[in-house]
Every structure is written in structure tokens, then in C-alpha cells.
Amino acid sequence: MLKKTNVKTTKRDEMIDITSIVRKTIEEEGIRDGLVVVYSAHTTAGITINENADPDVKHDMLMRLDEVYPWEHPKYRHAEGNSASHLKTSTVGPSQTILIADGKMILGTWQGIYFCEFDGPRNRTVYIKTMEG
Template identity: 35%
Template sequence: MDFDVTTDERLTTVDVTDQVEAAIPEDCEEGMCTAFVQHTTAALVVQENEPRLRGDLESFLSGLVPDEGHAHDELDGNADSHLRATLLGPSAAVPIADGELALGRWQSIFLVECDGPRTRQVSVTVTS
């Protein structure tokens, strides 16, 4: 199953936990769910859904990778977005237990947009 996520800022986080969980077939009690963002300037992470922490993540990425000064910027001006997404990775894998994502109490799945605003496609695969 695939779903789209539309972002409205250059660097932001979007909680996609519900969309990922909705992809689990009703007859799947146990297995593994993998979500994969099909873009090189976005990422998926498992993290706590707390607004200040989400802001801290965005600030951390901005501070870690400067917006400008990269060779790829001569092509299309978004090297920082590629580098930030590389640090985080394009996928998140979560076990399925009792037909639901077996996330910890404070865990959620986030799309991290590094080059928005854009519409991103996330692909979800379930194995049981």
C-alpha cells in the first residue's frame, strides 16, 4: 500500500503512524511492517511525538548540515536536504503484534521532510 504526505515547510516532521498502521491487513496478527519513503530528500524515523522534541530535531538537522556551501548546490540548490535525509534513512521497520504496530509507549513514525514543501509517497510492506 502507498500513501501520500503533503508538507508545507522546507524542514518539518509529519506523524504518519496512523497511515502506516492502516496498511496492515486485517488478517495479519504478527509480522513485520516496513515503511519506505520513495525520495532522496525525505526520511522516516521512529521518535516521540512531542512538539518541542520535533522542533529540536529540526534545529539539530539545520545546525548539523549547513543550508549552503555544498558542491551539489550548483545543480539544484538542495544538497543540504540530501545530506540530512542520508543521516536519517529512508525507512522504518516495526514489528506487528496482535494486528497492530508494536511501537513503544512514546514511539511514533515520522516522515522528516528535508526539501519541502512537497508531496511525498510512502510505500508500506507487510510480511507475516
């Protein structure tokens, strides 16, 4: 089944923990063993898995991405002025695939699933596709 969910972002760059949304989808669909794919259909927002215990990790990741891909650069040519957000999204990627066993996602102790906004604030769409098997 495919679920479409909305994510409202409040900053230009932020990481929003969506693990509970994905977990709830798996529970609602009764998936015992299989896969779940979490996908962002945006060119300026991605999906990643990383530590969800220490908020400094999100800060450090966003800080470093901003250093590598500064918002303004004299050689950027994209007319919309958001080239950095496209570069960040390509680096992070648009999706993650997570294994499901015994009705639970196989994530490490400190791992969470994040929606990564790089050109906000906006109203975004995340697709969650579960597959049994």
C-alpha cells in the same frame, strides 16, 4: 501487500506523524503477527521513529539537523542547491521496519513513525509493505 500513500508537506523541513496511516494499513490487511516496512522513495525525505508526545522533540531534531547540515555552505557543489536535504536524508534513512504482534505495532509508549521532509513543500510518496509470519 504493498500500499502507496501520498504525503503533502507544507514546509522546507518538517516531520509529519504517519503512525495512524501505518496502523490503519495493518488493520485493513488483517496482519496479526509479522513486520511492516515504511519506505520513502525520495533522496530528500526520510522515515524515522521518535517521540510523538512532545512537539518540542520534532522542533529540536529539525533545529539540530539544520545546524549540522546548514542549507547553504560555501563548499557544497550540488547544482540544485539542496545538498543539506540529501545529507539529512542519509542521516535519518529512507525506511523503518516495525514488528507486529497481536495485530499491533510494537512501539514504545511515546514512539511514533515520522515522514521527514527536508526539501519541501512537496507532494511525496510513502510505501507501506506488510508481511505476515
